[in-house]
Amino acid sequence: MKVHTNNREKVIQILNSIKVGDNKFIDTYLTWKEVKNYAKPEPLDDSEWIGMPEFEWSKWMDERAVFDVKLNNEKEREVFFKAFDRKPTILNYIHYEMDEHPLKDTEYEFSEPISPKYPIYVITKGRWEKTLTIDTLESMNVDFRICVEPSEYDNYSANPNIDSNKLIKLPENFSERKQGGIPVRNFVWQHSIDRGFDKHWIIDDNIKGFFRWNQNVQKEVKDGVFFRIMEDFSDRYENVGLTSCQYASFVPSIDRGRSAYIRNTRTYSCILINTKLLDVRLEERWRGRYNEDTDLTLRVLSTGDLCTINFNSLLSGKQTTGSMKGGNTDTIYELGKEEKDGKWSGLQKKFDELKQNWGDIVTFTNNRHKDGRPHHHIAYTKLFTQPLKLKEGIAIKPGVNNYNMTLVNKTNK
Secondary structure (H helix, E strand, O other): OEEEEOOHHHHHHHHHHOOEOOEOOOEEEEOHHHHHHHHOOOOOOOOOOOOOOOOOOOHHHOOOEEEEEEOOOHHHHHHHHHHOOOOOOOOOEEEEOOOOOOOOOEEEEEOOOOOOOOOEEEEOOOOOOOOHHHHHHHHOOOOOEEEEOHHHHHHHHOOOOOOHHHEEEOOOOHHHHOOOOHHHHHHHHHHHHHOOOOEEEEEOOOEEEEEEEEOOEEEEOOOOHHHHHHHHHHOOEOOEEEEEEEEHHHOOOOOOOOOOEEEOOOOOOEEEEEHHHHHHHOOOOOOOOOOHHHHHHHHHHOOOOOEEEEEEEEEEEEOOOOOOOOOOOOOOOOOOOEOOOOOEHHHHHHHHHHHHHHHHHOEEEOOOOOOOOOEEEOOHHHHOOOOOOEOOOOOOOOOOOOOOEEEEEHHHO
């Protein structure tokens, strides 16, 4: 466990006083080397982040102390959290008596709206009463389409918060094919081409908010500029097949080890697909039944020259897999339906299919879930190192471009 604090002396006092029964059990030490590296991290590589929004780590974090605490078992973990008056969580860090972030009471204001260049599609099933992504996009005042099965069309159109003009009734109930979201994803792919677009966004239906991460704080972006930034950046390059944004839950405020984006890694849940490029380079579009985003990412990267981009500076409020009814949660993933031998049947099938298709580059892990839920690991950035290739004739204006976004104090509005 790591303890982040601005009250160094108080934390040392607490750590030295913790006991289980009559025995002190925690071997604590202030990791001076780690604190030094944390306060003064390696400079960001911004060689390609030109003409993009500001992306910096906050100096607010420089004064904090970071303690590394060794815990040997769950009992010790329980006592540790209690000592700091915290409820136990799955996180491996806590904040204790931290000074408030100087940007805490700010929000983004937009001098004028900026619209996305490419069409946005939301694929949804069984969630006409819990429309997280739809509500989020409406709050951003962007145009988008909602793809629903014929059997559920009336349910979605009956929701007064859904604009029926944005609904697309799919040609069939694709879920009956038992292929997860693959058929509707391929429908969207072709639909965007028929509308004359070279790229399109395909977004899951369980996203609550989109955010910009800068100065170690996440702030919601309620404008189409969120998508436009990623579009503009990926459009600079001739070999970007897929572009997406990281999950907000994966980027804690304490993290200063991330760049504005990651090249050649998995793309998921909110993806800009370069259909014009991929229809030339790939033999298939979406395929299989499980892990379709991972599979498509690997097929793009396995070309040896095509790249993917995943933004850390722009984030999606994607809800945890299995936390919402509908979609694939209670169909092909069968979450909550454990087999007699204790396996997670649906998630195990996801891993097995990926392993069968991709072999040794996929390894098994369940480190993310204490309940033993199976998950996979792929060392993307070590396996795929191809560079981005700038298009001929592209002239990038130097400096920072904040795309009409300005942080303002909420209290002054």
